[in-house]
Amino acid sequence: MSENPAKPAAITGAEIFVRSLQEEGVEVVFGYPGGAVLHLYDALFRQEKIAHILVRHEQGAVHAAEGYAKSSDRCGVALVTSGPGATNAVTGIADAYMDSVPLVVFSGQVPTHLIGNDAFQEVDTVGITRPCVKHNFLVKDVNDLAITIKKAFYIATSGRPGPVLVDIPKDVTADTAVFEYPKQLKMRSYNPTTRGHSGQIRKALDLILSAKKPMLYTGGGVILGRASGALTEFTRKLGYPITNTLMGLGAYPASDPQFVGMLGMHGTYEANMGMHHADVLIAIGVRFDDRVTGNIEKFCPYAKIVHVDVDPASISKNVKVDVPIVGQVEPVLRDMIRELENMKREPDQEALTAWWRQIDEWRAKDCLKYDKSSPIIKPQYVVQKLWELTGGDAFVTSDVGQHQMWAAQFYGFNKPNRWINSGGLGTMGVGLPFAMGAQLAHPEETVACVTGEASIQMCIQELSTCLQYHLPIKVVNLNNRYLGMVRQWQEFFYQGRYAMSYMDALPDFVKLAESYGHVGMRIEQPGDVEGAIREALALKDRLVFMDFLTDQSENVYPMIPAGAGQNEMILL
Numbered sequence: 001m002s003e004n005p006a007k008p009a010a011i012t013g014a015e016i017f018v019r020s021l022q023e024e025g026v027e028v029v030f031g032y033p034g035g036a037v038l039h040l041y042d043a044l045f046r047q048e049k050i051a052h053i054l055v056r057h058e059q060g061a062v063h064a065a066e067g068y069a070k071s072s073d074r075c076g077v078a079l080v081t082s083g084p085g086a087t088n089a090v091t092g093i094a095d096a097y098m099d100s101v102p103l104v105v106f107s108g109q110v111p112t113h114l115i116g117n118d119a120f121q122e123v124d125t126v127g128i129t130r131p132c133v134k135h136n137f138l139v140k141d142v143n144d145l146a147i148t149i150k151k152a153f154y155i156a157t158s159g160r161p162g163p164v165l166v167d168i169p170k171d172v173t174a175d176t177a178v179f180e181y182p183k184q185l186k187m188r189s190y191n192p193t194t195r196g197h198s199g200q201i202r203k204a205l206d207l208i209l210s211a212k213k214p215m216l217y218t219g220g221g222v223i224l225g226r227a228s229g230a231l232t233e234f235t236r237k238l239g240y241p242i243t244n245t246l247m248g249l250g251a252y253p254a255s256d257p258q259f260v261g262m263l264g265m266h267g268t269y270e271a272n273m274g275m276h277h278a279d280v281l282i283a284i285g286v287r288f289d290d291r292v293t294g295n296i297e298k299f300c301p302y303a304k305i306v307h308v309d310v311d312p313a314s315i316s317k318n319v320k321v322d323v324p325i326v327g328q329v330e331p332v333l334r335d336m337i338r339e340l341e342n343m344k345r346e347p348d349q350e351a352l353t354a355w356w357r358q359i360d361e362w363r364a365k366d367c368l369k370y371d372k373s374s375p376i377i378k379p380q381y382v383v384q385k386l387w388e389l390t391g392g393d394a395f396v397t398s399d400v401g402q403h404q405m406w407a408a409q410f411y412g413f414n415k416p417n418r419w420i421n422s423g424g425l426g427t428m429g430v431g432l433p434f435a436m437g438a439q440l441a442h443p444e445e446t447v448a449c450v451t452g453e454a455s456i457q458m459c460i461q462e463l464s465t466c467l468q469y470h471l472p473i474k475v476v477n478l479n480n481r482y483l484g485m486v487r488q489w490q491e492f493f494y495q496g497r498y499a500m501s502y503m504d505a506l507p508d509f510v511k512l513a514e515s516y517g518h519v520g521m522r523i524e525q526p527g528d529v530e531g532a533i534r535e536a537l538a539l540k541d542r543l544v545f546m547d548f549l550t551d552q553s554e555n556v557y558p559m560i561p562a563g564a565g566q567n568e569m570i571l572l
Contacts (some may be wrong), residue, residue, distance in 0.1 A: 001333055010176040016041035016174065017106070020149040022049050022127045023181045024078050028068060028440055030054070030061040034081025036121065039173035053440065053469060056461040060433040062092025062104075063459070066101045067430075070420045071395055073226060075157050075365025076437065082108040083121030083280050085151060086167075091427060093163045094132040098424025099247060100224055101474045102161035112140050122134075123338045125167045134162030142175035150182050160311040161224055165511065192310065196327035201335055204306040205280075205343060211280035212351040213302075213358075214240045218264065218294075220247030220423070221285020221309060225329035226436040228252070231284065232283025234333050237340060238305025241359055243271040245286055247423040252412035260359060264292040265560045266405040269367035272558070272566040275300055282299075283307045285329045288318040289424070298565030309331050367558050367571055368409055372514040376551040377526050379403060379478040381532075383410040386448060389533050392438040394446040395419065395438045399431035399455030402484035405556045429458030435473045436465060446474065446537065449462040453547075455478040455504055459468060463516040466543050474536050475545045477509060479551045488555045492570070513545035522547045 011019070017040055021029070023285035030053045033041045034501065044052050055061040058080045065076030076096075086107040096103045110119040126138050135155050137148050145168070152164040168237030208214065216238075222231050228251050235242050235258060241533045242252050245261040252259055265274055275281070281303040285291070292534040293299040299319060307314075307321040308329060316322040325332055370380045382404050384392070392412050399403040404421055413419045422437055423429045433450040456477055466473060478484075483501040490498050510520030519542050523532045556568040 001149075008178045010178050012043070013145050013168070013173040013175050013177070014039040016142065016145050016177065017149070017168070018047055018050065019042045019179050020146050020181055021077065022282045024075070026050055026075075026147070026154050029077045029079050030055055030064040030068070030437070030535070031079030032058050032061055032081065032085060034085050034108060034121070036082035036110060036137045036170045037173070040079065040106070040108070040168070049484050053436070053465065055433070055465050057459065058528055059091050059429070059466065060459050061460045062089045062096065062434075063362065063427075063430045064431035064437040064440075065103055065105075066092060066096050067397060067420055067434035069101050069103060069416050069437070070440045071436070071438040072441040073417065074441070075153060078103070078105045080105070080107050081121070082110055082125070083123050086125040088122055089301070090129060090132065092164065093129055095422055095425040095427045095430065096163040097134065099422065100161050100220065101163065102157045103163040105163060107165060107167050109138070109167045109169040110570035113171070115169065122205050129165050132163075133165050134195060136165040136167065138167045138390045138457070139172055140169065142172050142177045145172060145177070145517060146179060146181050148530070150185055151187065154185050154187070162550070179268035179319050180413070193312070193326050194328045194331060196308065196325040196332035196335060197208045198335070200325045201332070201339055204325060205336060205339055206429040207280055207304055207306060208238070208282055209325055209343075209345050209347055211240075211350060213277055213279045213346070213355045214238070214282065215280075216240050216242035216276050216284065217244060217245075217275065217286055217287035217365050218248050218251055218284045219245035221329055222248055222251040225285060226278065227285070227330035227333055230330050230333035230553060231338065237337065238280070239352060240347070241356070242276055243267070243274065245292055245423075246408055246421070248285065248420045249408060250416045251285075253414040254299045254412035255349060256415055257317055258365070262408055264554050264568075266409065266558065269558055269569060269571065272361055272519075272560070272569060276565065276567040278303045281305045286311060288316045293319065295503065295563050295565050321378060328484040333413055346450070365571070369572060370554070374526070374551060377479070377523065377529060377548055378567060379548070379550045379554060380410050380477060381526065382476060382529055382548050383407055383450065385530050385533055386450070387411045389530070389537060390446055390448070392416070394448050395420065395442060397431050397434035397438060397447070397449045399451040399454050400428045401455060402480075402488065402554075402556050403450050403455075403478040404450045406478070413489050428455040431455060431467075432459050432462045432473070432475070433473045434461060436471055439471045439473055440469070440474065447476045448476055450476045450478065453477060453481065453509070454486060455502055460512070463513065463518060463543070467517045470541065471543060472541050473543050475543070476544065477547045478550050479506075479509070480550045480554065481506065482552055485556070490556070492559075509547040513543075518543040520545045522549070524549045562563045
């Protein structure tokens, strides 16, 4: 008589948590411990497959997880405690939501019997985060923990990616259950579309091939959809000009002659003028945000619009489109390429030649020119030198402000996932933790953080994390002693009233970096810029903080003023 197989032993919720992460292939968790998550931390301590990175602030944990995800096509994971730990994480969660970053954030919660009692370090984390997550969960039963984690990773990484929060009460992490992790998952209420409708694809191609003045307008969805290769093939097959959004830089090689630069508020003259005069606009993985469109009433007044996006809610949300295609960007582009080959039709070459002639005339304005003979360091020059000395192959993170725009304009990205910035929320302070995540995802690669003296101070405590985990990030601080973009707007639109935009109590960044155990440099002359960057890059195993004292009066050009159209740029 055969014996019954032994029933699997029950394990704690904390152990289920760790086993679930291991099943998902998680290698790195960014976090900060606290009372509500101590069982989880104890379980993490007792295993070796998952590395935990101890940040110095929960906001830094989520931003670092974002940088890890943005640079690697993997899902970022953060772990924070209840109450202030969760509220400190909200900015990072909102940032990930705006930029569609695949992220799972685990927050501790007070024991289930205390929820709603205003217990110590209790907040309604699910309620607080509901507006800025793709989905969130409160796990009240240990038997639901594994399946909930499976759902969280599936939702975060499929369709249009985004952050998912899982709130776990402390008693759930102590309770026991038999661990069983589902291999596959089907959710009746969530079935994202993958393939585009074949009829819509043919309709779109008919319109695209009829164009006299076409423009390809492509964004972060191409990178998130891992569709850069398909986009490049499609664009070269058509021979049309292409522009990227701020979030889409690197989706198409910047060095390619068909690339006309970034578009939008600080985009190139040729990109914005091309958009304004286009008769057919092919929008791929974009959401028509206000920093691209300018005044909606003036946006692309002559164009019929094709829009490819995985998120049906983005179709005709801001701008009405003529031919929508809902689906994952990569398979849709592959289907379009195949259909294009089957159609045996060519674009109107005579019209296309004339259109390129016009674009080249706009290019000749050299809209990104600046004074290269200045005796004061120009920030554009620093970024250009960084691009030159890294061969354009570094992972570049940025904070938010003028330095962000100069990095976008002057560092030519030829590969996806190399440009890591905060586009939708515009979060100051992200640059250093983004760089931490990118460096941990790519330990052998050069990671540079382009920042400003105001932004860097918002998460500067993460310099301590960088020392603990030996992260040799190169910090490029474009220090103009102002809230630069605020000052620029005050100069243009507030008659030079620089209200509270001057930074008149700055630290000595060199001494500050050295106090954290890193290398600090102050660069004050243009002739010293190249040597400093070379020296920093040569220090392969050290974080180097380069404090460049730059021209305080320099502005970012071109600029589309608020309420203006794409053809109404301010040029230098």
